[in-house]
Amino acid sequence: MFKLPPISLYIHIPWCLKKCGYCDFYSYVSQEVIPEKEYIKHLLKDFEKDLLLTHNREIKTVFIGGGTPSLLKSISIKKLLYGIKKRNMISKNAEITIEANPKTLEYQRFIHYKNSGVNRFSLGIQTFNSDLLKKIERTYDAKEAIDAIITSKKISDNVNLDLMYGLPGQLLKDALSDLQCAIQHNPTHISWYQLNIEPNTVFYAKKIKLPNEDIISKMSVKGEKLLEQSGYKKYEISSYSKINYQCQHNLNYWNFGDYIGIGCGAHGKITQNNGKIIRTVKNKNINDFLNGNYLNSIHTVSKKDKIFEYFMNAFRLYQPILKKDFQEKTHVTKNFIEKNIQIAIQEGFLINKSNFWRTTQRGKNFLNLLLEIFLK
Structure with missing residues (x-):
């Protein structure tokens, strides 16, 4: 499981x-x-x-x-x-x-x-x-x-x-x-x-x-x-x-954990037993919410979006990004992003070690450029 x-x-x-x-x-x-x-x-x-x-x-x-x-x-x-x-x-x-x-x-x-x-x-x-x-x-x-x-x-x-x-x-x-x-x-x-x-x-x-x-x-x-x-x-x-x-x-949030989001306009992220990640968005209209219409939308996050969302959070932290953690939380193997990782290393944004990746100071300074690599 x-x-x-x-x-x-x-x-x-x-x-x-x-x-x-x-x-x-x-x-x-x-x-x-x-x-x-x-x-x-x-x-x-x-x-x-x-x-x-x-x-x-x-x-x-x-x-x-x-x-x-x-x-x-x-x-x-x-x-x-x-x-x-x-x-x-x-x-x-x-x-x-x-x-x-x-x-x-x-x-x-x-x-x-x-x-x-x-x-x-x-x-x-x-x-x-x-x-x-x-x-x-x-x-x-x-x-x-x-x-x-x-x-x-x-x-x-x-x-x-x-x-x-x-x-x-x-x-x-x-x-x-x-x-x-x-x-x-x-x-x-x-x-x-x-x-x-x-x-x-x-x-x-x-x-x-x-x-x-x-x-x-x-x-x-x-x-x-x-x-x-x-x-x-x-x-x-x-x-x-x-x-x-x-x-x-x-x-x-930044370690890609799950969260329930309740109340007007709240967002949630909930992982299922099969590895699928569900995103919820609650109704922004207060009158609708008070009438019991809570959910605005719910969808399953695609593999591409899971990868991007994981790194969008992980790159913010001043700690190593464990390769094992990436695979456990996204259900995606690290081989799937090997080309993206290599580009990030060549640009001076990431350092690659046997068990983890680490964002360089240049990567922190140009975070948006680093994230764009993982949109491809």
């Missing part, structure tokens, strides 16, 4: 206080009342349907994302997690993360989240510069961002801060100042990533200008150096952590 990979659970909460101009995630601007009770009920029904595809595997990690999940009352998160645990086994040591916006962080609410089983908080800070926060249309200021970190750290010893660089009007010193401020508060994890403006966003339509490539490159290089000097090890293209605090949920 095909060896099934670990499985995680992603739960999408689609409401936000405001849709940021750069955001291309699926979300709704919240009205005065969010139909929390109804949505939780349908999330659990959606979960029940997907469980039929999972072969009773224990859930290793849970990630409640959005949107802004911290808009939900603590009782809603409690009912949600209780309902999940009642329907399927969750690992005793499971990492359970909730995303939060500093504007919606309330101390008592977060205490209740923790008591419900949440053991990791991820704060969408982006920058500590109040002027830049206005430019990227965030709803809080620098003081609120710092207060949110202080509050979170009182509740949990596992806190991630999301920070962006390459913001409109941002200088090199501004980006490094953000990192220094974050490091001062000693979170266990920092996600440090470049702002890219996607075509389906407000910023794209407005043709918002970003810093030039030379400045962005300096932000990246100097920022990475500062983080590593401060005890944060880079384990993925945009992820840095203290020892033993890597995000286990994201590592499961």
Whole structure:
């Protein structure tokens, strides 16, 4: 029988206080009342349907994302997690993360989240510069961002801060100042990533200008150096952590593990006993979802797409790519991609060893070019 990979659970909460101009995630601007009770009920029904595809595997990690999940009352998160645990086994040591916006962080609410089983908080800070926060249309200021970190750290010893660089009007010193401020508060994890403006966003339509490539490159290089000097090890293209605090949920994605995706617009990947991989996409329309129409599409991933998707994730990580792992998780022999591997080696993107491949720094720098080789 095909060896099934670990499985995680992603739960999408689609409401936000405001849709940021750069955001291309699926979300709704919240009205005065969010139909929390109804949505939780349908999330659990959606979960029940997907469980039929999972072969009773224990859930290793849970990630409640959005949107802004911290808009939900603590009782809603409690009912949600209780309902999940009642329907399927969750690992005793499971990492359970909730995303939060500093504007919606309330101390008592977060205490209740923790008591419900949440053991990791991820704060969408982006920058500590109040002027830049206005430019990227965030709803809080620098003081609120710092207060949110202080509050979170009182509740949990596992806190991630999301920070962006390459913001409109941002200088090199501004980006490094953000990192220094974050490091001062000693979170266990920092996600440090470049702002890219996607075509389906407000910023794209407005043709918002970003810093030039030379400045962005300096932000990246100097920022990475500062983080590593401060005890944060880079384990993925945009992820840095203290020892033993890597995000286990994201590592499961990047190691081509499985995940159930429930809620409006959520995506899932579930491997079957015969080695086939099923992709699910949930309905984006909130009214349809609340009427019980959860599934938008479901399909079996082709051999070509399995190969591309595997490497799209694996190449992001700063670790060897085991040849045995590739074959176990894709059900494709390494001989099938021998020509692609040779091209990648000739281009200086990959190093080939007897048991593994490793991405070179050039491969990391030109990741899109490396991935194009595996589209052929």
